[in-house]
Amino acid sequence: MLNTRKDYQFWDPKRTGFVTNYPNFLHWKQLASQKLREDRPLNIYVHTPFCIQRCSYCYYKTVNLKPAEKADRISRYVDSLCREIELASQYYGLGERPVVSVYFGGGTPTLLEGEQFERIIATLQKNLNLTHDPEFTIEAEPVTLTESKAAILKTLPMNRMSMGVQSFDDGIIARSHRLDNEKKALKAIAIALDTGAAINIDLMSGMAEETEASWAHSVSRALETGVQSITIYKTELYTNTEYYKGPPT
Template sequence: MINTRKDNAYWDPSRKGFVTNYPNFLHWKTLSATDMADNRPLNVYLHTPYCIQHCAYCYYKTINLRGTNKAQRIDQYVDALCREIELASEYYQLRNRPVVSVYFGGGTPSLLNEAQLQRVLETVHRYLNLSDQTELTVEAEPVTITQSKADLLQGLGVNRVSMGVQSFDDGIIKRSNRLDDEKKVMKAIEIVKTMGVVINIDLMSGLAEETQATWEYSVRRAIESGVESITVYKTELYTNTPYYKEVRNKTIDLPDDDQELIFMNHAMTELTEAGYKPWSFFTFTQCGQHQHQYATGTFLGEDVYSFGTSAFGKLGDYLFQNTNDEQKYMALLAEGELPVTRGHRLTCIDAMIREIVLGMKLVRFDLRRFQSRYGFRLEKLCADTLADLVEHGFITMSDDEIQLTNKGILYGDYTGKSVAKVLMDME
């Protein structure tokens, strides 16, 4: 467009060559009207804020329904959730878009009774475009699982169940204020196995009173349970948790970062030996199969329409979040209004940074995909940082991808944040 050749053409202005478009038509390829229709894949998140306890470490803004009339309160919420699905589907024409994954998370969705679960999932099937290929995950707390609930979920197309286990040590489970124990957890896993679905269990490394022996026991029992997928979260200490108060009052001690790193390293070694492979830096699956589509889609920058109080998602260039006020959420929907209250429009550079930090969670980062989406070679722009990361053993690189090493996996988001910083510094 502007000539910057060293032969001084830039300083020898000309009025010739009117610019009609960019890129020039020479670069255009065959395209049909249907190619432009918005039928890109869609991921769906459904949120329930309710739990039957407040776990001492948990940072989610949940509503503890223990000792209350659960059924009535959840019925009202389910009404609103179903109304939101109907309204948003119509307003954004979501039905045109193939749903690749649905994640019903919380809180504790498995706390809903059978009629409530059925209403929510039937509404999803009715107003959104699911197929036999759609991954449909429900998050569950083991103590809330029954055989009849499992049978119902299977009949409603659920093909993945993700259970919060956290620890197999009864003392640690109790200390975390959870209602499970090892026996109940193993029973719930056996029930869910009868559904013939992919099972994920969450463990947390670094809970209060964790020792090397209790951690080794938890990892061993997780492997022995035979589930397809094991997620290991590093316990994060948030100010809104009972843990935080207890740490401040010195009534509990949490393992320090070095100890937690040893725990994670142990989990990685044992899981690898047992045939599990990491497909994200915190989830290990048998032979690397059974990848979680919902997480993959989210990390690769696909759209996620999110329903429910405080649920946050992405639609096109927009990140958005619903009100986190349960009463306001229900009142808005009763008025026929969508409950979106805040958001952010992604600039081009936001989108790139987001894709780097989230995409790097998937252990392998596809440089050619990035280039085809954004038009430049990330490895050229970030050459120095990438060379440092290679030198310090966090990554290996080929022409086509960046691959986290075991050290890179152990240090989680560090690689993604380091690469993203190069782009942030350009802002």
């Protein structure tokens, strides 16, 4: 049985060989590609693999950008993404199938500029069938959700926003290397609610330095915000995170 961190040392911290999908891409056969062509409704996921920081617990596919490289890297990514939407739609013949949901996840989609959201959405609309009023979610991170960004999001077909808050305890948030705090998170939630979209906030239980009192504080603050839903993730420990290395010495 594997109990302690030492027991897991045989794992490669770089996660070489980590299986992210099953069956693995190497084993995809023609059958899988035929299934993709079946005439069924579609759920579309659009990934933004960039963040303003790498949070200590996070194992997601994302890169934290330095301010000097941010504009160029994101712009090149959006160009490629739009091209990929066109190619995938043509190759798999997706143009007529009704899209029932669109999810912009990350990373941090709220790092995108308004013009970039508009361009991606216009590309989706041109290449896919979005005429059935799909659920349309954008994932947000509090410090990147400014009033001006929210004003742009309001003009998009977004009807749901999911914001990562994780904790309302400033010490826990600082320990996670996030740039928010309780005050900033509450302000961002108010801005999100003002867009008129249904708002979800994520909390994480079991973060480093959490106590019963800090968890109770986070839950009661979350309930006071008036958001439509709260998702609670149990903190998972992955080898590619700073949490895995243990407390700073």
